[in-house]
Amino acid sequence: MILVIAEQRDGRLNRASLETIAAAQSTGDTVRIAILGSGVDGVAGELGKADAAEVIVVDDPALKEYTADGWVLALEQLIAAEKPDRVFLAHTYQTRDFAPALAARLKRPLVTDCIAVTGGGYVRPMFQGKLQAEVAVGDAGAHLATFQIGAFRADQMKAGRAPIRRAAVAVDGSKIRQQPDAPFKEARQAVDLSQAERIVAVGRGIKGQEHIELAQKLAQAMGAELAASRPICDAGWLPMDRQIGSSGQTVAPKLYVALGISGAIQHLVGMKGSRTIVAVNKDGEAPIFEIADYGIVGDLFEVVPALIAALNG
């Protein structure tokens, strides 16, 4: 049995958890999903729509806010009770914070940042993705594995109905040493583009800051997040946290619309996992067309208003 530890913040499910459920389902093993927090019935209901044996809710006032100690205390008990063969987690910042401590507490191996599950183990990138290593866990006992965001697709998660059960886990709040403060200012401002289902990205072809609004309108009409290639963020036309590519974020949305982006390899590595790529560019030889599913060779200042009109019409 695989136990997937889902992640939420303020009652909002992290989409990366759905990817991890998809990873667990791909093994053909029985999947159980755990969610930790306080007052997280809404998230549990959302997780109940997955094809899984059950959703286990660990609800405790001491888990209202995330703390590494709280999570380790709760999960240590839960894992002892459920006895999963494997524990899967999304390789998020939160996981990176507590998973090593949890693994040490359980005295179990931890395989991090995996991108695939194989018959004998896992595949994980090494040397900045230049190499992929196949990792096998030495003894046959239980272990933990974390999965890179974007390695599996949330929309490939098999849907179903999973019964929801409350776990008999109590967390002794006095044993939690951390006192969480308000999240960092950067964290509040930052856009997590990896969570977006649709993205409209602009490149140099947008020509001037005054035209960003046009792309913004298209994004609104599509219900998409606005992102950019590097020159746009370098020029300060959009904030750095909206940059896609090797020096920005890596995304794999369902739909990626690239406006006036030539497709430098540094940009492509940040978005090539997108399910459907639409490119609009004046230069028919631009490398973006090599990976686009739909390409429009044309002036974005003609194409985009027409798209907005069609979407709003």
Place this chain on the structure above:
Amino acid sequence: MAERETLEVDILIVGGGPAGMSAALRLAQLQKERGGEPLAIAVLEKAREAGAHMLSGAVLDPSALHDLVPDFTEKGAPLAIDVRRDDIYFLTRAAKLRLPITPPFFRNHGNYIISLNRFVKWLAGLVEAEGIDIFTGFPATEVLYEPSTGSGQAGAVVGVRTGDRGIDRHGRKKSTFEPGVDIRARVTIFADGVRGNLTKALVRRLGLDEGKSPAVYALGIKELWEVPAGRTEAGRVVHTMGYPLKMEEFGGGFMYALPDNLVAVGLVAGLDYRDPMFDPHVAFQHLKRHPVIASVLEGGTLVRYGAKALPEGGWYTIPKLYAPGALIAGDAAGFMNSARLKGIHLAMRTGMLAAETAFDAVRHGDLSDTALKAYDDRVNASAVRTELYPVRNVHQAFGYGTIFGAAFTGLSLVTGGGWLKDPMPAHGGWTRIRKLAEYYKDARPDPESTVNPVKIDRQLTFDRVTGVHYSGTRHPEDQPSHLIVHDASVCATRCREEYGNPCIRFCPANVYEMIDAGDGTRKLQINASNCVHCKTCDIMDPYQIIDWVPPEGGGGPQYEGM
């Protein structure tokens, strides 16, 4: 706030390349041979891991290696393959002429084709096995001198300061700020490579280049390819002259065949060209399209890209090699044989000789200029001089054109390399670049255009930005630019008019761009995180207002296998 820490060592080596690593290894050997109180030795290296910033052709003359590590075969030296065949071609746009005989300077029998990255990583392993610390990810940013009020000899070099970490792009301290460390040493060996930032500062402050010929450099651009089986034979070395360079331009191409269908291909172009529109990256693409090279590469895949300057000036451009508390070794001092296209063995040898001098000086407690002069004597008595002195005027002769240069190089074999005036008169490379109006007269090209464009097909030819990707270069974005343009107002006005912004062409990594300022003019944009640390801008900028300083530790290319 964190206090600045200080570390004390006996001998500090700045730069973990072939010179620095050889110096470290030689010091460990001397310790064993001579015994006594063990000396504290440290190596500083700006790259994240040893060897990551190493780039060379590379054909290794193993003479210094034989002396430094006699059992190098048993110790698993990564010498990819011995050279089995040498060819030299003179190229024109569409044709090739193979020289019927290989001139002696180009004969590589007994030499090896290597990856300098792998070779230096291997040396680093030997150094660490001797218990010497290699601090990777720590660039040195300043030379420390004994103050006049200090206890030691006023003005003597007493170590270096490493770079601060955790400064944002506006120069403000981030929450992660850590001040650099002062590493104080009795002797500091500067092996910071071609146009090393500390050696440059040291030479200027102490006037170590007084009475020497101006330093001259070249830019080398190299790619590593994996080609279909059977295209070439491993161990084959090809050098080309002529196309795509003009007769007035120094340089040439190379193609070295490694085992496992790997091929290193590159172009070396003198950074003393006249044509302000010359674009070494475009010239390299032209070279790859020439049948001699294309017939090998076609259908293959690009594995790595990189670029680095080379010191080409030779014997007369080597600065005074010692100062109180300091020695200079390897490329930093300009130890390269431009007739043989080799310098790794000279870097190793001078590193070893510097180590011997530093060891004696520390043991005898005499760190004066006179004691350290022993290094200069050692170099003069060594194979380094025997090799470099006869070719002391070779690069300078190429300043009078390829034909004169080649003829002079040949003649040097017989005459011993002298000329009517010895040293042959020479100029700093950057002073030779001509203004657009002078070079192109009335047919002045648009600075944003390419005079001799090449088709970028993304099969054989690539743009700069793609090259940067294949160099593995990474720098954290939120840090100050490590390319300092002291007066950027010159760029859009005077430089654009006079030279057409040559930086946008000579930089092989698209660091410099003149972008639309929105009002019909252009302005300079520095994409510092693209920088592959080649130093060309610092060398070639016609106004000499660009300073390359090290970025935050660990940033830069990742030249795996190069």
